[in-house]
Amino acid sequence: PVGGIALEVCARSGLLRSAIVSQDRRRKGVGTSLVQSIIARAHELGLVDLYLLTEGASEFFATAGFETIDR
Numbered sequence: 001p002v003g004g005i006a007l008e009v010c011a012r013s014g015l016l017r018s019a020i021v022s023q024d025r026r027r028k029g030v031g032t033s034l035v036q037s038i039i040a041r042a043h044e045l046g047l048v049d050l051y052l053l054t055e056g057a058s059e060f061f062a063t064a065g066f067e068t069i070d071r
Contacts, residue, residue, distance in 0.1 A: 005034040016052035035064045
């Protein structure tokens, strides 16, 4: 596998979990594709909100439209 991502659903909200891309495939669009696919799936499921927790990838997720909020 070159990467993976998961979506945890709770009512009408989702939590993006376990986004990972193998070291040799980073900066080649794999992560972006994974995030776009999980956002599309969240829309298909009718989720209203989509959250994630990150300590080191804030800039990456900001390019996908995520915003920093207080916990």
